[in-house]
Amino acid sequence: MAGRARGAAPLRQVDPRARIVSALAFAVVVTGLSTLGALALAMAAALLALGCSGLPAARTLKRMAMMDGFIIFMLLILPFSTPGTPALTLPFGVVATVEGFRLAVEIGLTANAVILMLMALVGTMEPVMLGHALARLRVPRALVHLLLFTVRYIEVLRAEYARSRVAMRARAFRPGSNRHTWVSLGHLIGMMLVRALERSERILQAMKCRGFTGRIPLLDDFSWQATDRRFCALFGLGLLALVALEVALVHLA
Numbered sequence: 001m002a003g004r005a006r007g008a009a010p011l012r013q014v015d016p017r018a019r020i021v022s023a024l025a026f027a028v029v030v031t032g033l034s035t036l037g038a039l040a041l042a043m044a045a046a047l048l049a050l051g052c053s054g055l056p057a058a059r060t061l062k063r064m065a066m067m068d069g070f071i072i073f074m075l076l077i078l079p080f081s082t083p084g085t086p087a088l089t090l091p092f093g094v095v096a097t098v099e100g101f102r103l104a105v106e107i108g109l110t111a112n113a114v115i116l117m118l119m120a121l122v123g124t125m126e127p128v129m130l131g132h133a134l135a136r137l138r139v140p141r142a143l144v145h146l147l148l149f150t151v152r153y154i155e156v157l158r159a160e161y162a163r164s165r166v167a168m169r170a171r172a173f174r175p176g177s178n179r180h181t182w183v184s185l186g187h188l189i190g191m192m193l194v195r196a197l198e199r200s201e202r203i204l205q206a207m208k209c210r211g212f213t214g215r216i217p218l219l220d221d222f223s224w225q226a227t228d229r230r231f232c233a234l235f236g237l238g239l240l241a242l243v244a245l246e247v248a249l250v251h252l253a
Contacts, residue, residue, distance in 0.1 A: 009054025012124055015228040016133035022235045023121040027114045029239050035249040036102070038242050039109040045238055046113045049120035060119060067115055068108070075104040127151040132218050145216060153199075160195055164188055 011019070030042045050060060079088070084099030122130065131148045135141065168184065175181045204212075 009052055009124070011049065011053045011120060013227060014231045015222055015224060016125055016129055017137055017222060018228045018232055019121040019125070020130075020133055020137065022232070023118050025235075025239060026117045026121075029242055030110055030113050030117075033110070033242065033246050034106065035246055036105060036109070037249050038246040039106060039113065041245060042113040042242055043109050043116075045242075046116035046120065049117055053120040053124050055120065055124060060116075063119070064112060064116060068112070071107070071111060075108055078104040078107070133222065135218055136222055141215065148216065153203075156199070157192070157196060161188075161192060164191065 026042075026045075030039070033039050033042065050057060079096035079100030080094055082097050082100030082103055084097035086095045087098045087101060088096040090096070125133070128148065128151065131144050131151070134147070135144045165188075168188070173184060175185075
């Protein structure tokens with residue numbers, strides 16, 4: 001059956017369209033949460049989804065750590081740049097506040113929960129399956145075509161880049177922190193863009209010769225089943241539980 005893997009992890013047996021919509025709904029709800037209790041529950045739900053996705057936990061968490069590397073400096077600065085109640089005083093009068101620590105934890109939980117759920121629900125799809133599911137969800141066809149062509153030809157561009165780098169090394173190019181290096185890399189990027197444009201024109205002509213009319217036929221035909229309805233119902237109840245917990249904790253505060 002299209003988009004499903006029999007005998008695989010439970011989440012991989014759910015319709016890809018349901019997974020995409022659920023991931024989007026989860027991101028919208030979680031980014032609107034502000035209490036640590038609700039965010040902790042969202043993080044727990046994302047970890048549960050990871051366990052049901054069949055993704056290797058160690059490799060996935062390593063990727064999460066790489067993502068955290070982009071925001072770790074912001075999270076470290078927040079306690080010292082957010083005004084509020086002093087919680088920690090460092091030498092030279094540098095003060096960290098309770099509100100800053102809370103904001104850093106809130107942002108960290110939000111980012112990790114959303115990315116982890118996205119990887120569990122959408123990251124388990126093949127790129128072509130993802131493109132077909134987006135097309136069935138009425139995503140603009142131009143964006144779907146862009147995704148499918150990128151998946152198809154990104155390896156071609158990588159090979160072209162590798163050949164260009166080999167040619168540069170054959171001419172004794174050694175990168176460094178100097179003007180010659182930056183000029184050479186600029187020429188490399190420019191040549192890659194020119195070659196990509198030329199290749200795209202050749203591909204378009206070849207497709208037109210084969211009857212391409214601006215619309216790629218989608219062979220995968222997704223079907224809605226009882227498993228998908230149960231998944232959507234449980235996922236919706238989980239989102240409602242997050243919202244209810246958020247409202248309750250806000251009122252208690």
